[in-house]
Amino acid sequence: MTSVRVGICGLGTVGAGVVNLLQCNRDEILRKTGIRIDVAQIGCRRDNAECDISQVPTTRDIFDVVKNPDVDIVVELIGGTDVALELVKQALTNGKHVVTANKALIAQHGDEMFALADTFGVGLKFEASIAGGIPIVKAIREGLAGNRIERLAGIINGTSNYILTEMEASGSRTFDDVLVEAQGLGYAEADPTFDVEGIDAAHKLTLLSSIAFGVPLRFDAIYTEGISKVTSEDMRYAREFGYRIKHLGITTKSERGIELRVHPTLIEKTHLLAQVNGVMNAVLVDSDAAGQTLYYGAGAGGGPTASSVVADLIDLARDSSHGGRIPNLGFVTEALQKLPILNINETQSCFYLRLHVLDQPGVLARISSILAEHNISIESLIQKDARKALAPIAIITDDIVEQALVTAIAELEALDEVVGVVTRIRVESF
Amino acid sequence: MTSVRVGICGLGTVGAGVVNLLQCNRDEILRKTGIRIDVAQIGCRRDNAECDISQVPTTRDIFDVVKNPDVDIVVELIGGTDVALELVKQALTNGKHVVTANKALIAQHGDEMFALADTFGVGLKFEASIAGGIPIVKAIREGLAGNRIERLAGIINGTSNYILTEMEASGSRTFDDVLVEAQGLGYAEADPTFDVEGIDAAHKLTLLSSIAFGVPLRFDAIYTEGISKVTSEDMRYAREFGYRIKHLGITTKSERGIELRVHPTLIEKTHLLAQVNGVMNAVLVDSDAAGQTLYYGAGAGGGPTASSVVADLIDLARDSSHGGRIPNLGFVTEALQKLPILNINETQSCFYLRLHVLDQPGVLARISSILAEHNISIESLIQKDARKALAPIAIITDDIVEQALVTAIAELEALDEVVGVVTRIRVESF
Numbered sequence: 001m002t003s004v005r006v007g008i009c010g011l012g013t014v015g016a017g018v019v020n021l022l023q024c025n026r027d028e029i030l031r032k033t034g035i036r037i038d039v040a041q042i043g044c045r046r047d048n049a050e051c052d053i054s055q056v057p058t059t060r061d062i063f064d065v066v067k068n069p070d071v072d073i074v075v076e077l078i079g080g081t082d083v084a085l086e087l088v089k090q091a092l093t094n095g096k097h098v099v100t101a102n103k104a105l106i107a108q109h110g111d112e113m114f115a116l117a118d119t120f121g122v123g124l125k126f127e128a129s130i131a132g133g134i135p136i137v138k139a140i141r142e143g144l145a146g147n148r149i150e151r152l153a154g155i156i157n158g159t160s161n162y163i164l165t166e167m168e169a170s171g172s173r174t175f176d177d178v179l180v181e182a183q184g185l186g187y188a189e190a191d192p193t194f195d196v197e198g199i200d201a202a203h204k205l206t207l208l209s210s211i212a213f214g215v216p217l218r219f220d221a222i223y224t225e226g227i228s229k230v231t232s233e234d235m236r237y238a239r240e241f242g243y244r245i246k247h248l249g250i251t252t253k254s255e256r257g258i259e260l261r262v263h264p265t266l267i268e269k270t271h272l273l274a275q276v277n278g279v280m281n282a283v284l285v286d287s288d289a290a291g292q293t294l295y296y297g298a299g300a301g302g303g304p305t306a307s308s309v310v311a312d313l314i315d316l317a318r319d320s321s322h323g324g325r326i327p328n329l330g331f332v333t334e335a336l337q338k339l340p341i342l343n344i345n346e347t348q349s350c351f352y353l354r355l356h357v358l359d360q361p362g363v364l365a366r367i368s369s370i371l372a373e374h375n376i377s378i379e380s381l382i383q384k385d386a387r388k389a390l391a392p393i394a395i396i397t398d399d400i401v402e403q404a405l406v407t408a409i410a411e412l413e414a415l416d417e418v419v420g421v422v423t424r425i426r427v428e429s430f
Numbered sequence: 431m432t433s434v435r436v437g438i439c440g441l442g443t444v445g446a447g448v449v450n451l452l453q454c455n456r457d458e459i460l461r462k463t464g465i466r467i468d469v470a471q472i473g474c475r476r477d478n479a480e481c482d483i484s485q486v487p488t489t490r491d492i493f494d495v496v497k498n499p500d501v502d503i504v505v506e507l508i509g510g511t512d513v514a515l516e517l518v519k520q521a522l523t524n525g526k527h528v529v530t531a532n533k534a535l536i537a538q539h540g541d542e543m544f545a546l547a548d549t550f551g552v553g554l555k556f557e558a559s560i561a562g563g564i565p566i567v568k569a570i571r572e573g574l575a576g577n578r579i580e581r582l583a584g585i586i587n588g589t590s591n592y593i594l595t596e597m598e599a600s601g602s603r604t605f606d607d608v609l610v611e612a613q614g615l616g617y618a619e620a621d622p623t624f625d626v627e628g629i630d631a632a633h634k635l636t637l638l639s640s641i642a643f644g645v646p647l648r649f650d651a652i653y654t655e656g657i658s659k660v661t662s663e664d665m666r667y668a669r670e671f672g673y674r675i676k677h678l679g680i681t682t683k684s685e686r687g688i689e690l691r692v693h694p695t696l697i698e699k700t701h702l703l704a705q706v707n708g709v710m711n712a713v714l715v716d717s718d719a720a721g722q723t724l725y726y727g728a729g730a731g732g733g734p735t736a737s738s739v740v741a742d743l744i745d746l747a748r749d750s751s752h753g754g755r756i757p758n759l760g761f762v763t764e765a766l767q768k769l770p771i772l773n774i775n776e777t778q779s780c781f782y783l784r785l786h787v788l789d790q791p792g793v794l795a796r797i798s799s800i801l802a803e804h805n806i807s808i809e810s811l812i813q814k815d816a817r818k819a820l821a822p823i824a825i826i827t828d829d830i831v832e833q834a835l836v837t838a839i840a841e842l843e844a845l846d847e848v849v850g851v852v853t854r855i856r857v858e859s860f
Contacts, residue, residue, distance in 0.1 A: 135573025143565025
């Protein structure tokens with residue numbers, strides 16, 4: 001019987017999940033592949049009581065694993081981008097396929113690593129690095145391979161989606177309040193910056209954009225905005241206008257170039273994407289033949305992430321002769337196109353605006369003329385409590401190039417009647 | 431440059447969609463695969479103005495295509511199960527891979543055809559036969575390959591989902607009324623039996639069950655119930671209980687065997703599956719590692735179906751040396767298990783019951799004692815207008831083996847106070 005030998009580097013939650021899954025489902029995987037997937041070695045700083053590795057050779061030096069001639073495929077689960085980069089490069093150079101869940105590593109050093117993988121004729125697979133257990137990389141690289149993908153929008157950070165869902169459900173809780181709860185539940189890290197400021201989502205979107213459009217990885221050019229400034233007041237207005245606020249990664253391709261942006265977004269509340277709650281993830285793909293398809297599932301956790309790691313292992317096992325059957329980025333390397341990444345100011349959206357104004361005659365007229373001067377049409381407007389000394393106004397604008405809006409907002413903020421900053425959230429329709 | 435040569439049999443909506451997609455996206459597909467996919471021959475009874483085939487050799491005898499030595503892969507899009515079966519068998523026997531969108535053909539003759547494909551070492555691919563443009567076959571066979579799948583539930587017939595969605599949205603329209611509208615819009619056939627009586631969904635579920643669990647195709651053993659008896663009264667009660675009614679195909683695997691059933695189902699109205707509206711399709715998969723994942727998209731139409739046909743073509747092109755890298759049914763042939771298919775009476779569900787009773791003292795007591803005698807617990811009950819001569823009662827029961835419910839319903843219907851039949855719809859929680 002054929003077998004492939006796997007070396008696992010890192011034995012945290014995901015590592016233990018992979019070990020357990022390969023053990024528990026050994027027979028089922030054998031039924032599906034006819035191939036035994038054996039763990040030949042595990043490199044980890046310490047053991048993990050979550051899994052039984054008594055039958056597996058272990059080492060405290062993870063670099064032993066990438067040098068081990070008994071290892072065909074290296075699974076990189078140590079995280080970080082320094083040691084991990086060195087580890088993956090050595091593994092590829094030694095002719096070993098690599099499977100990783102490390103989105104930061106690929107977003108920042110992918111181009112270098114994929115080139116190395118090409119040179120040594122091996123695969124570098126990363127299904128587990130985006131959206132946990134959802135086979136989204138496979139759906140895009142293979143399932144939709146006949147399509148020209150036009151746009152992709154995803155809820156790809158469970159922490160942010162959990163916080164927004166709770167804020168929305170309660171109607172009044174603040175970001176800070178829910179964040180503390182999420183930390184208590186283990187849904188947010190002690191330092192939550194990576195998740196709530198959108199950096200994790202930006203890593204994932206960088207990868208998604210590359211496999212959707214066949215462009216090099218451009219984490220350096222992505223626009224990133226987190227959820228820490230979203231208020232329950234904005235959520236209430238959004239709901240009144242018929243929307244919900246979700247934290248989305250959005251990438252599009254047009255003749256002008258690639259849009260690559262992560263930010264809170266108002267989306268129609270009846271759309272399926274608006275119904276994705278809690279820590280769950282979902283990715284929506286607009287493509288020319290299949291139309292709109294959506295992929296939903298758990299975005300994190302040992303089991304779901306292990307599911308995707310093992311799917312990559314099975315793909316490589318079923319095809320161990322050549323890791324290159326499906327190009328790592330879904331497009332053949334020579335076909336990758338260095339398209340321009342649009343600056344966020346060049347992109348076009350509808351916008352939600354919220355501002356607080358002093359109760360003075362003509363204030364609405366002055367606001368609307370500033371918008372009109374910049375060719376910004378008002379789609380909907382809500383003004384309540386106009387007699388209060390400080391009254392809120394919420395506006396949904398028509399489609400406009402962001403630069404025009406930025407200029408208009410500066411002029412609005414300069415008005416004596418406008419107090420404080422103008423809140424601005426993009427609106428997308430799907 | 432490598433190329434593969436495709437012969438297309440049948441040039442209806444899907445055939446034209448495939449021709450157009452291969453033409454329009456030729457460059458994009460080349461970027462993704464490095465392989466040219468050429469249409470070498472088209473066999474069709476008549477031309478189709480929807481596509482330009484002036485550059486392609488055509489024949490009026492589709493059997494020319496499967497004999498053509500210039501054809502590597504045959505795309506079967508003629509529909510039906512007689513000529514199509516003969517065509518596919520000849521193609522496989524001649525050593526050609528086959529791609530088909532024909533669910534009826536595979537559900538009824540798959541075992542024979544897959545055996546033939548094995549014998550001749552070629553692939554028989556059918557992504558397009560289930561859920562249109564959603565890459566659900568790939569998600570199950572590959573994306574979730576590391577998982578033990580436990581349950582699968584799908585909205586896999588767009589016509590039925592459209593009718594139920596419209597009935598629900600209007601609150602009062604009848605099945606017949608909406609059906610006529612659906613026929614006018616082209617969402618339902620002149621003879622709608624296949625769709626609204628669940629046969630089309632049963633074909634698709636048969637395939638899904640095989641690739642999820644690695645069992646032979648058992649269309650002969652599937653339980654099938656359509657939507658023609660669903661009333662807007664049931665929909666209103668369902669909503670009051672917190673549910674919506676969807677037409678689902680459900681298959682599960684347990685130690686007792688395989689459940690394989692297609693029927694209207696009450697599902698919690700907040701679940702994502704309950705939000706899938708109109709002609710859209712969605713498939714929910716419960717698996718041990720990934721947990722719950724859901725796949726959503728257009729279930730029919732030239733573009734979406736062509737997207738899946740071309741995905742299969744690209745898979746075969748990327749792997750033309752051996753069609754057997756991924757087994758046709760997702761499991762190696764020797765590993766297929768002939769598990770028992772449970773009779774519907776052996777399956778277990780919660781149930782929604784609706785009955786009309788005469789206004790007589792003690793009627794509720796008699797109904798509840800009959801249910802209690804069969805160990806059927808009442809979860810919720812709504813009785814309105816009890817003073818009317820004929821009052822409706824709606825009940826949600828606890829989990830119960832279907833046989834017990836069938837017996838209880840017969841006893842209920844025998845009561846003098848119960849008028850007419852007892853309506854019964856299964857309830858599932860996800």
